[in-house]
Amino acid sequence: MPEAILALTDITVQFGALKAVNQVSLSLMAGERRAVLGPNGAGKTTLFNAITGAIFPNAGRVMWEGGEITRMSPQRRAHRGVARTFQITNLFGQLSVAENMRLAARGLSASKFALFGQDRLSAAQSAQVAAALAMSGLAGQEAVIVKTMSYGEQRQLEVAMALVGTPRLLLLDEPAAGLSPSERGRLAEIIRNLPRDLTLVLIEHDMDLALALVDSVTVMQNGQVIVEASPSEIRTNALVQDVYLGKPHEVRLSDAPTY
Amino acid sequence: MTKLLTNRRAFLAGTAALAMPNIVRAQEARPIKIGLMAPLTGVVAAGGKEIVEGFQMYWEQNNMTVAGRKVEITVEDDASNPDTALQKARRLVEQGNVDFLFGNLLANTGLAVANYVKGTGTPYFIPVIAADDLTQRARIPNVIRVAGYSASQTSRPLADWAFKQGYRKIATVSQDYTFGHEQCGGFAQTFTELGGKITDQFWHPLNTADYSPYLGQLANAGVDAVFAMETGADASRFITQYASFGLKGRIPLLGCMNATDQSVIRTMSNEAEGIVTCAHFAEGSKEPVTVKFVAEYEKRYQKMPSIYGFSHYSGAMWVAEALAKIGAKVEDRDLFLKTVLATELVGSPLGKIVKLDSYGNPIYDLSIRKVEKRADGKLWNVPFETYPQVSQFWKYTPETYMKQPPYSRNFQGIKA
């Protein structure tokens, strides 16, 4: 059996007396696409943040590509090929799509320190940006100021920015939150067509969307993993039906940030 | 507003000139232009206004003329800030083409302007700027302290007088800046050279609100007297708190002249009574000229003259007398400056003849004065003893004197 590329061991994150994540272990193979599901308060986003480095766990280890990154800052993780999108859109709204992409493209290169140079990308970077924009369905929109774009387009740009550094691990934080059904379909299409060698972790409220996109599913409740299975098994799992799918409408309609 | 009434007058004079072109052209050269700088805004704005009042009063009494030549005064606000003072000096000289500059109050504004006129050669008269070095180690020939004094000059006779009263141990309290260091230095050096002892020196920042830490220590220091170097609002706060701590009457209080200047004591009452200071001017003097000047000033401005008003009145008089001697030929700068240096001030509110030393600082008969109540209950400084012919160098030769470093917090000239 091949070794896991991302391995979480006994991760615990505590907020005061509350154990938001309690001894969670998780492992992904290279190229695997995993959804983390669960009701509000299950600990999904906290677990996600422990992987991105936005918070450090109180206990446990995060291993990525064979090295420990448990207490590594987000920008150093970025240099190791970890990219993420944000649940609440976190783009540079006053800047254009091209400028957002330039920032994304240079994050990992020394050219960001050119103090007096021309603000142009290298040929290789330009190609990466063009590819990422094309993959996200935003080709030709370079000059648009981000805050003037629709919400759906902004989510697409989130993905494009995460892709431009050609990451090996992509963490998607509720990419479809707040999107209309047609926008969801479009986004699902974009995610489905991402390169197959990209390892992907997806947090998503929308069960149907998530199950259609991933190879495996982790279901959490009260900070713990209750089920880990394939999408088809999840659909028929009684326990999951109980804690989660039993009240699909309530869950699906809830777009509020989880924590 | 800044050009005050003078410009309106100048304008009226101009209109009159148009009406009678022949007469005027025959007898009048262009007016003499004077640039007066005073802090009309900022921390010492009150003193600045009195600078303008005193200066204005002299020229108005003399019909804005000297030796038949009209005088035009432009007033600029130095904002109590040296950068602004410099900018205004530049404006007066380069744009206003003034024949000479006058005024400023704070030492740093005066020093900034002096450094500028060093390059332009513009005569600059400083009746209030007391920074020692301007007429000593860093003398600039075109900067003259008419009717002014150098900071350490007046505190020396006071130290001598204090020693003669039998005081042997004195503590000083002073604002912590150069003017304070210099005044205290003059006092401390003279007093210790006579054999007295300076037990403590307290330095506090400008604008100190609460003096209790210092007063507590003074009360228990076992000193014969206290010398206070305070100006403006600090002075009135210090004097008030000195009295409310019960030190008034227990430990005699001596001060620099600014501590009991009219600008400070005119709003005070009993608490300031009895403080002894030393100065060239005393509004409570019985000299007829002084009595007349104080009465006129009071009539005009409803208050007794402060050091600022007095000095600029007398300074104007001094320069005017020099100009009168040379037919108001202000254009010949060398002659003008030489004449000012050689002119003796006669008939000023001081009631005595004053001359300048060769460094451009006056030699005065200095008065030891005490704050008393006038018949109408207002406080004033009444002189009771005179130290004749006191120069800025006291009893030393200028050469010996200037060999020692300028006074600072670290150098007070104290003889152990």
Next chain:
Amino acid sequence: MMLSRPYALAGAAFLACVPLVLPSYYVSVATQILIFSVLTMSIDVLAGFTGRTPLCFGAIFGTSAYVVLYTFSVFGWPWPLAMICGVLGASLLALLFAALAVRTSGVYFLLLTLALGLIVWGICLRWTPVTGGENGLRTELRQSLGLSARGLYACVALVVGVVTFAMWRFVRSPFGLTLRGIKEGEGRMASLGYDVPLHLTIAFTAAGFFAGIAGVLYAVFNDFVSPSTVQLAQSVSGLLMAIVGGIGTLFGGFVGAFVIIALEQAVSSVTERWPMVLGLTFIAIMIFAPEGVIGKARLLLTKSHNIDPDGVGR
């Protein structure tokens, strides 16, 4: 975001012609405006591009002037060396301030930089043997350079031209874009791989470097420096100029410095209530053009001609 080339050239040509038409005193005022434009633009580099508003740039500017005058007059160093030391001194001070302040933002950054500036002011006021206390330092640097008012203006204009170009390139560079990114979202920048405090430190130091050049020019211009040059009021007035010109416009620095200094000049000779007039003017600008003069002009242009306000289409 940027003035186009014709505007910039027209501006430069205008500045070059100033001394040919103005009487000597106004040439001095124009010199002063140019010097403060550089200070203002250096503040704008931080306030407008990183979103960190500093209240210590008067101190950095003044420190440069102190170092120039001290090394020139006390050490007797040649003027070019003294000037280099001034700029270096300001840059090092900015680096020190940056190290202490870049991890804060918003009102905390404002207050921390204010406190740091006050410390410099306190040192200049108290360290009398070196700084001359409240009386400051005086030299004859300008006199020894033998510069007339017009000559000095020409030199200053040349330096200001070069420095302005450098600042313009700085904010338009890849690094400048990272600053705008930081202003928009620090968390996002970190997850993209940027070391935000490092970028802010570089920006702060560079801004201090530019302010230091302004300080050198001011030292030559005045031949004098005192604590009033490093005091809070200086930092505040620089910031006001930046706000009046338009935060984040860079060239607004020229407009802000011109408006404030010209107004000060004009009003202070008419009434001693000039600080009030300045205050009211500032309030009026805040109410009617909170984005500053340049910012407002650009908005109006955008409305009437539908020009892309950020000039991204260039």
